[in-house]
Amino acid sequence: MGKIIINTPGAHSEILIGENWQSVIRLLPENGVVIITDDNVRRLYGDRFPKVPLFAVPPGEGSKKLEVIERLAEKLLEAGIDRTGFVLAIGGGVVCDLAGFLASIYMRGIRCGYVSTSLLSQVDASTGGKNGVNLKGTKNMLGNIRQPEFVICDPSMLLSLSEEEYLSGLAELIKTAIIGDKDLFDLIERSHKEIMDRNCDLLTVLVTKSVTFKALVVSEDEKETGLRRILNFGHTYGHAVEMQKSVKHGFAVASGMELATDFSFEKGFISSGERDKIVNLLNRFGLLETHNIPDDQIDQLILHDKKKTGTDIHFVFTEGIGKAIVKTVSVGEVIGFYKRFRDKK
Ligand SMILES: NC(=O)c1ccc[n+]([C@@H]2O[C@H](COP(=O)([O-])OP(=O)(O)OC[C@H]3O[C@@H](n4cnc5c(N)ncnc54)[C@H](O)[C@@H]3O)[C@@H](O)[C@H]2O)c1
Numbered sequence: 001m002g003k004i005i006i007n008t009p010g011a012h013s014e015i016l017i018g019e020n021w022q023s024v025i026r027l028l029p030e031n032g033v034v035i036i037t038d039d040n041v042r043r044l045y046g047d048r049f050p051k052v053p054l055f056a057v058p059p060g061e062g063s064k065k066l067e068v069i070e071r072l073a074e075k076l077l078e079a080g081i082d083r084t085g086f087v088l089a090i091g092g093g094v095v096c097d098l099a100g101f102l103a104s105i106y107m108r109g110i111r112c113g114y115v116s117t118s119l120l121s122q123v124d125a126s127t128g129g130k131n132g133v134n135l136k137g138t139k140n141m142l143g144n145i146r147q148p149e150f151v152i153c154d155p156s157m158l159l160s161l162s163e164e165e166y167l168s169g170l171a172e173l174i175k176t177a178i179i180g181d182k183d184l185f186d187l188i189e190r191s192h193k194e195i196m197d198r199n200c201d202l203l204t205v206l207v208t209k210s211v212t213f214k215a216l217v218v219s220e221d222e223k224e225t226g227l228r229r230i231l232n233f234g235h236t237y238g239h240a241v242e243m244q245k246s247v248k249h250g251f252a253v254a255s256g257m258e259l260a261t262d263f264s265f266e267k268g269f270i271s272s273g274e275r276d277k278i279v280n281l282l283n284r285f286g287l288l289e290t291h292n293i294p295d296d297q298i299d300q301l302i303l304h305d306k307k308k309t310g311t312d313i314h315f316v317f318t319e320g321i322g323k324a325i326v327k328t329v330s331v332g333e334v335i336g337f338y339k340r341f342r343d344k345k
Pocket of ligand 1: 038039040041044059060061064091092093094095097117118119120121124125126127128129130131139140157158159160161162165168249
């Protein structure tokens with residue numbers, strides 16, 4: 001079992017990896033706990049949840065909206081939760097984003113902790129304190145940054161994930177390797193079978209490495225004014241693919257990483273050998289989507305990128321496996337590269 005600590009100016013958060021999720025009980029206060037989960041996770045694990053009031057939302061991105069927060073807040077009030085209350089999220093990224101946001105605004109903020117149940121939330125979503133809901137189809141428009149007191153990542157919970165959800169999380173793990181950890185990249189490259197078999201010992205190592213890196217970045221730049229931007233590697237083009245094709249987030253990010261890698265090669269930041277290594281790894285896990293976004297749509301999709309300031313984008317390039325760099329690039333250049341890449345395929 002590994003423990004990673006995130007210390008930011010306002011908070012101390014512990015991420016426990018490889019811990020049996022049912023030990024969460026020892027981290028909870030005696031009174032005032034409520035569980036937020038979704039219907040899938042409740043069906044699979046609900047009989048072993050701590051016996052406290054429980055509110056389940058429908059699974060998926062559709063629940064990440066303000067009405068759901070309002071409805072949950074009403075339920076908390078009805079359950080008599082006051083300022084001493086504690087919100088325990090048990091679920092994937094959607095549940096953690098919702099519950100974290102709810103806890104941060106209910107009665108101006110109550111305590112919270114997460115049992116993180118999907119690979120995507122274990123390697124990425126539940127570290128760093130970002131939470132929030134979507135607004136009219138634009139992702140994560142309302143939310144804030146607030147660290148949960150703890151996050152438990154139990155790899156045995158990943159055995160019940162669908163293949164698609166599992167691979168979607170794997171893409172974010174590969175992202176971490178490309179931007180910050182060459183050893184992790186090499187380990188993923190030589191462990192294809194064990195990863196596909198969901199070997200729990202290996203998953204503990206992989207999640208630990210990913211969280212260690214993200215925790216370092218977040219501790220240095222909690223509010224994303226500098227270093228934290230590198231975590232957006234693959235996301236500028238990835239969001240465009242996600243909006244156009246409605247594929248799972250990780251698959252869209254994988255295609256975005258292929259584009260960003262090729263863009264890095266065109267700029268002279270990496271060799272063709274490194275580019276091929278990255279693209280081959282993404283391909284080996286079946287993560288790359290075909291996409292052919294028409295001119296008028298790619299213009300609109302890139303113009304809506306949240307990493308844009310005025311006419312420029314903070315674009316994340318790789319400078320070699322394990323190293324990333326953020327450069328200010330004009331929107332026109334980002335769109336132009338997409339079109340060149342698309343047309344040569
Ligand atoms: N806060 C952040 O920093 C951050 C970072 C990345 C992504 N996110 C957010 O995370 C969300 C995506 O996370 P996600 O992929 O976990 O989505 P999710 O929570 O919708 O989970 C995906 C699916 O897997 C199911 N599931 C979860 N755990 C399971 C388990 N152990 N066994 C079987 N099924 C299980 C869920 O019910 C759901 O159907 C997005 O909303 C994204 O914006 C947040």
